Amino acid sequence: MPRPSRPPFLLLAPFFAVLALFWLVPLARGLWISMQGNTLFGTPAFVGLENYRGLLTDARYAHALRNTVVYCGMVLLAVLPFSLFLAHLLRHVHKTLRGFLHFCLLLPGLTPPLVLALLYLLVFHGPAGLLNSVIVRPLGLPGVDWIADPRFIKFSLVLLMLWRWTGFMTLIFLSGIEGIPGAYHDAARSEGASAWQRFRHVTLPLLRPVTAFAAAFLLLDTFVLFEGGYVLLGGSGGTLDAGLLLVSYAYVTAFTLGNFGTAAAVSFSSLPVLLIALFAILAWGRSRAKPGRAA
Amino acid sequence: MAAFSIRNLEKRYPGAPVPALRDFSLEVGSGELVAIVGPSGCGKSTLLRMLAGLEAETAGEIRLGERVLTGLPPKDRDLALMFQSYTLLPHLSVEENLAFGLKLRGEPRPSRLEKARAIAKTLGIESLLRRLPSEISGGERQRAALGRAILRSPAAFLFDEPLSSLDAQMRLQLRVEIQRLHQRVRVPMLFVTHDQGEALTLGDRVVVLDRGVMQQVASPEELYRRPANAFVASFIGAPGMNLFKGRIETNENGSARFVSPALSYDLTPAQTAAIKPHTAITVGLRPEHLRRADASEALLRGEVTAVERQAGQATLYVQSGDVSFAARVGEDFSARPGDFSGWTFDPAAVSLFAGPGETRIDL
Helix, strand or coil: CCCCCCHHHHHHHHHHHHHHHHHHHHHHHHHHHCCEECCCCCCCEECCCHHHHHHHCCHHHHHHHHHHHHHHHHHHHHHHHHHHHHHHHHHCCCHHHHHHHHHHHHHHHHCCHHHHHHHHHHHHCCCCCHHHHHHHCCCCCCCCCCCCCCCCHHHHHHHHHHHHHHHHHHHHHHHHHHCCCHHHHHHHHHCCCCHHHHHHHHHHHHCHHHHHHHHHHHHHHHHCCCHHHHHHHCCCCCHHHCCCCHHHHHHHHHHHCCCHHHHHHHHHHHHHHHHHHHHHHHHHHHCCCCCCCCC | CCCEEEEEEEECCCCCCCCCEEEEEEEECCCCEEEEECCCCCCHHHHHHHHHCCCCCCEEEEEECCEECCCCCHHHCCEEEECCCCCCCCCCCHHHHHCHHHHHCCCCHHHHHHHHHHHHHHCCCHHHCCCCHHHCCHHHHHHHHHHHHHHCCCCEEEEECCCCCCCHHHHHHHHHHHHHHHHHCCCCEEEEECCHHHHHHHCCEEEEEECCEEEEEECHHHHHHCCCEHHHHHHCCCCCCEEEEEEEEECCCCCEEEECCCCEEECCHHHHHHCCCCCEEEEEECHHHCEECCCCCCCEEEEEEEEEEECCEEEEEEEECCEEEEEEEECCCCCCCCCEEEEECCHHHCEEEECCCCEECCC
16 A cells, blocks of 8 residues: 655655745744844854843833734734624625625735835824824814824724734635534524524534634734834834834844844744744634533 | 414425425324425425424414414424434534533523433433534434434424435434334424335325425325325335326227226226226336236236345336336246236226326225
């Protein structure tokens, strides 16, 4: 019967070669840089884990890390439920309208992030932004400087992600919902389930793998969000560093302060956190309720 | 306990030229099991889904005892529906699936799980309580689904081909289980199936549906012996009744004779009296009513085209010109495909069908 042999690996070799060249090599190089001092001026010198040790006492780093965690959590909690809700609405839209709505929903996800970021600027700008002139002020509320006011910067960033990904996530949820065999719902209905109970006991649990995928995808994109934050906040952390994320901190450290070693360390330090979070989410998506556990 | 009463039920799908179900009326007594059988697309599943409230009827009324079910959502109908496909929720253990209906009603966990365990015991699945549906066999899943249905003590049971996706052995076991339930629980039960054998074994009465129209409702005996029309005759039985289309001619002595390409015979006096001469008519003959005969006295002749052996007997398929028919013989028969065979029968045993709907002529 089939023996494991060399040819499969040989056939896969080009892929791994490209992967190594464009992914592993830069990764290793980054790791190397993160262990250097004096990276921009003077002779780089190997400093071991010194850059990482420095981060432990760096208040701005801690601030950026906290901001990132809060911001990622807010994005997940805003986008996922909202998309799930929209997906449910979309199911009841008439067929002829559906194609058009799908297109509209996908559009923000397909637009280049930089273009989107400029659009955000139009929306979030304090004195002249659309959000203020179309929604906030007509409601009789004082205009908010979404980009400069430290209380609102994080919300602007969350809104930005909400705008960008809700459509795409909605379609993911929609296909997930439509993939649930109708027989489960029929059975639940004849067992006496109300619409809400069916959502709670049939749709939600059966959507779990889809939800996990959506969450992982969203987390990754949120974590590495750069363009949006860069354009919105001009590459800084915004007023009082209220919008300082790990990515923007790495950028500031490298290109404003010229400290590539520390910047690389900032980037690498986030890797384990991100990986653990991603694995946790994906593992949750694959696991089923354990027998005997209340579901 | 309350009886099911279905009056003039109709289902029309938008855009469909003919209704999926037309003017369907049926009473199902409490403690009665009525099997509904018909080819695919006959409207039997639609009927059941309307009873369960999963689909809205176009016209008609459904009552369960004093309660009018028409217009009620499924959750307020207090019926149990068991499906062909496996509908245990995949993320819940067997135990939790069994107790699902009670959970929806807010019954506390210890009491509902206790009931689940009790029902699992009577169904012989108590060792599977902690397993997930994906970890048990199809038969066990359907057993659990049956348990889930029983657990709520519903006012009626609806079965939508629950045995169709099981292997023969499992099907037999679960059929017995359903019969036991039927003995124990005195509520109306409706059992939809495309398998006429299943319908005849399970049903106290059997409804035959075709293209949305009820063809006959009768006891299995009656259905088999006195089919109401040619469709029922050919649908019930395995294989169904042999049908020969022909005409009634008059013999020189005044008696009537049935004439068709494959089969001709003299009608009995009773048959003669019931039929007008020179009319088109269909003669039905059960395979077991045919007997081997010598060439001299054979009423039917043909070439054996296939032999199907069953336990203790065999079915021969015989071709006579354009007409083919089946004959049941004992296992001591000697015939092979290609053999020429002659057949005779007792003229009193035939069924006669005439008219536009090929309805039965009662003698």
